[in-house]
Amino acid sequence: MTITLELLAPFSGPAIPLERVPDPVFAGLMMGDGLAVEPMSSTLLAPCKGTVGQLARTGHALTLIADGGVEVLIHIGIDTVKLAGQGFRPLVAVGDRVAAGQPLVEVDLDAVARRAPSLQTMVVVADAERFCFTGRAEGWLEAGRSPLLTLTAREAASSGASADGPEREGEAVVGHEGGLHARPSARVQQAVKAFASEVIVEFGGKQANARSVMALMSLGVAERDTVAVRASGADAEAALAAVVAVLETHSAAGHAPVAVHAAPAVAGRLAGVAAAPGLAIGRVVRLDVFDMALPEAGAGALAERERLSAALRAVRERVQHGIDAALRRGATAESDIFAAHLALLDDPELLAAAERGIDSGAGAGLACRLAIRAQCAVLAGLGNQLLAERVADLKDIERQLLVAMYGEPEQGPALFDASILVAEDLAPSALTRLPRAKVAGIVTAAGGASGHVAILARALGIPALVACGPDALSLTPGQALILDARAGLVNPRPSEAELDDAAVEIARLAARERALQASAKGPAITLDGAAIEVAVNIANADDAREGVAHGADAVGLLRTEFLFIDRREAPTEDEQTEAYQAVLDALDGRNAIIRTLDIGGDKDVPYLQLPPEPNPALGLRGIRTGFAYPDMLDAQLRALLRVKPLSRLRILVPMIADVGELIRLRGRIEALAGEMGLAERPQLGVMIEVPSAALLADQLAKHADFLSIGSNDLTQYTLAMDRCNAALAARIDALHPGLLRLIAIAVDGASKHGKWVGVCGAMASDPQAVPVLIGLGVAELSVSPRLVPEVKNLVRGLSLQQCRGEAERLLALNSAQAVRARITELWPAA
Structure with missing residues (x-):
């Protein structure tokens, strides 16, 4: 039987196409197809007769099951789940039978409008591909009277899921703020689409097909609830793992917060x-936003695929030229960004999506735009600020490809x-x-x-x-x-x-x-005659030259992982030696601390099959990865031992947790040096970035030549706060007394064996932290090249004796805020 259904306007107000809704999940049709309305009336009316299949606890969204089983989602406003029900008064309950035009929810439009990004209300039909939309409203609508959508069912088709094959079961603790509301449910649906298996999510005695956003929301799952997941089919194990991962991924109910870093409002500003x-x-x-007009129809799949390939080649060449030019200028940050764009150009998912669009009859430019903007919508809707910020990079790639295909549309x-x-x-x-x-x-x-x-x-x-x-x-x-x-x-x-x-x-x-630059090449000596080494954190020889130009005394940290990422295979031993030697050659006789590979956690490489981990920050990373891949570690150590002169090289080992790991690594260096017939050995240091290393500093210093505090990781591990979590940004402070005490313990432990301690994390660049670190006995500060003159100038205005006395008293304070307040009193210029 053919199903024809007419949906009426739920609110009075203008009709709005979904693609204009300021929410990428709805605008990208991830929830299904439909229309939106800008509410000008305060009572949500039923768009058709049916049964209330789901009603959000917060009252901001519900699902009607219309005759014939058609699921209609109504979502009032954008990000309104975070209002926790304030401004919404449901008039119906799950299971109620309602008539078209019946009041469903009363909405306090003023209260919601003040706290939500938008009041636009979406009316969406699930499984929209099963229907032909034969009518879509335009202009002004009257609630309960004006037709909104008219749809007719297509012939029934298989969903593509298959239950033939093994069955796997698991559990997931839902990590999404607000539970399984619209966005998280859409992400689960997207994850399942990659697999043939059928996936069922069970909670509270109910179950839902993971391919149905409406069904998932109807489970009423809250944040931290435990759900059962069952997958059956040929790829059941992989499908189960993918769905569990999406369910347990933390995401905020709204946009990632930035207020912790924002300036307070000032009138007229x-x-x-x-x-x-x-x-x-x-x-x-x-x-303004680049939006070139594009032809919709292509000139045939073969011709349009070639157009896309030619554009990719041209843009790759242009981007590679940009990388080369940036490196010649020493613009490391710029070259790294171009390298990220090069990786996006080689992304197989984007390319496959564009080719599918071409095969369906679209022109190469339109297919490319749709593929990239679909990915933009996904990134923007993930609730992760760092990923959302990559949207600009994707749009940049889109612009460059379209210009390569059709030429620059206008002058700059x-x-x-x-x-x-x-x-x-x-x-x-x-x-x-x-x-x-x-x-x-x-x-x-x-x-x-x-x-x-x-x-x-x-x-x-x-x-x-x-x-x-x-x-x-x-x-x-x-x-x-x-x-x-x-x-x-x-x-x-x-x-x-x-x-x-x-x-x-x-x-x-x-x-x-x-003036600071003019004096930067001189030593940083305190008022009472203590010399503090001010070094630089770098990624390559160009950074080293920039550091020297700004007056750096040495390299305090060379991050070697930049040699390993954004490529399909590990660099050879010769490549590594050339890169390390270039750094030493750029330093005009200064020393360089080079850290062994710190892969894992938030840094990954495609050619290492690192196992998936529920908490990568606490898993296989740093030296643990090196021990897990001994051939790769040996190749890096041999490359380091080949640089000349070894007397200027200091090897730094990341993520050491106890002295056994250090002894094991030193033994490996000794063995390799013996095989190479070397009479000289480089210095070996330990990165203090886990609390156990700070507490065992006296043991580590017995076998190490120096210690270097990685304050970024040491802070997050000490405070148990993810440094990538924007919601915690205001509380992650390296001047927390707990962290200062660990640094004091590390310096004291090192001094027992006459070893020095440096700081190479962001803490060394914090002007307020500098006098405290010097007072705690830190002998070296490693910062970005441009900050060297500033830090040297600050050191020259400090008294080591005063810093020592005040640092001891700061350890007794009870919060980072108290520490900073006291520092402001003591050293107002810091």
């Missing part, structure tokens, strides 16, 4: 997240002598194409402090404010601004007096920077 510090005066140049923007670039978000290539001398600052509505544009801005010394919200897009071309990224504020209408004051301050800062 635009506030945002300070991505790159600085002060600038300039005029607005709008870099006209720049002022001092331009403040304003955009929704900014693509890295858009920034690197513009003359640096004319770019005074950056302001974006979206983005984050860890995005690639933010990294580039910091590397280029361009003040940048991101995540300013939609108000940033109200800035008009040519408008004069004062951008104070230090305070996280934009003054959009500065007075002449404010412009004059800002110009004076900019000149003062520039003069100070020149």
Whole structure:
């Protein structure tokens, strides 16, 4: 029997196509097809007769089972699950039979509008591919009267799932904030689509097909609830593992928070997240979203595939040229970002999706755009700020491919002598194409402090404010601004007096920077004569040269994993030796600490089949990975032992937990050096980044030549807070007294054997931490190249004797906030 169903408008208000909804899950049709309405009435009415199959505990969403089994989801507003029911009063219950036009939920529109990103209400039909949408409303709708959607069922088709094969069972503790609401359910559905097996999720005596978002939501699963998962079919084991992983992945109910880094609101000012510090005066140049018009139909699959291949080749060549040019200029951050783009161009999933679009009749450009934007929607909807910030990179790839296919649609923007670039978000290539001398600052509505544009801005010394919200897009071309990224504020209408004051301050800062640079090559000696080594953290020889130019005394950390990532096989021993030797050659006689490979945790390489781990930060990483792959470790150690002179080399070992691991590694170095006939040995150091290493520093120092504190990991392991979790960002502070006590223990343990201790984590770059570290007995600080002059200048104004006495008293305080408050009193310039 053919099913025809008419859905009526649930609210009065204008109809809105789903693709215009500000939520990538709905806009990408991941939940199904349908329409949205901007509510202008306060009572949600049933769009058809049926049974209430699901009602969210928070009242913001429900599912109607219409005649014929059609599932209709109604979702009121965007991110409204986080309101915990405030503003919603359900008038029905699960199982109730309702008539078309019957009131379902009363909504306090004002209360919800103040706390949610949008009131737009989505009406979505599950399994939309089973229906033809023969009618879609446009314009103004009257609740309960105007037709919204008309749909007719296609012929029944198999879902593609297969129950033939083995059956596997498991459990998952749901990690999604708010439980299995719309977004997490859609992610589960997406995960299942990759498999042929049938997957069932069970909870509270009910079960749901994991391919049905509506069914999953109807289970009423909350965060931290335990659900049973059952998979049956030829690939049941893999399907079970994929669904369990998605269910247990933590995601926030709304957008990833950035408020912890944002400036407080100031009347008449635009506030945002300070991505790159600085002060600038300039005029607005709008870099609006790139949206080239594209032909829908292709000239045949063969021709369009070749068009896509040619574009990929051209862009790969251009990106590789960008990498080479950046490396020649010593622009390491820029080259790393281009390398990430190169990896995206080689992504098999994106390519396969584009080719499927071509095979269905689309032109290469449209197929490419749809494939990339579908991936953008997935990333933006995952609730992970770092992944969401990669959307700009994908859009940048889209722009470059389309230009390669069809040519540049328009000339670049006209720049002022001092331009403040304003955009929704900014693509890295858009920034690197513009003359640096004319770019005074950056302001974006979206983005984050860890995005690639933010990294580039910091590397280029361009003040940048991101995540300013939609108000940033109200800035008009040519408008004069004062951008104070230090305070996280934009003054959009500065007075002449404010412009004059800002110009004076900019000149003062520039003069100070020149003065610091002029004295940077001298040693950093405290007021009472203690020398502190100020070194640099680097990734390659170009960084080393930049460090020397800024006055670095040595290399405090060379991260060798940059040699291993973004490639299909491990670097050879010769490649490694060449890279390590180039660093030493760039240092003009200075020493270099080179860390052995730190792969695992948040850093992965495709050619190592590292096992999946429920908690990678506590799993196979650092030296543990080296011991698990002894051939790779031996190759790196041999490469290091081949550099000349070995007297300037210091090998640093990551993630050491006890002295047995250190003795094992030293024994391996001795054996290899003996095989190579070497009379000289490099120094060997231990990275103190797990609490056990700090507590056992006296044992480690007996067998090590030095210790280096990796404060980033030591902080997260000491506080048991994931340093990638944006919700905890305000609480993850290396000046926590617990961490300071561990550092004191490590320094004391090292001193028993006459060994020195350095700090190579972000703590060494924190001006407030510098006097504390010196007072605790730290002898070396390793920072980014541009910070060397600043840190040296700070050290020269400190008294070691005062630092020691005050650091001892700081250990008795009870919080990081108390420590920072006291530091501000003692060293206000820090």
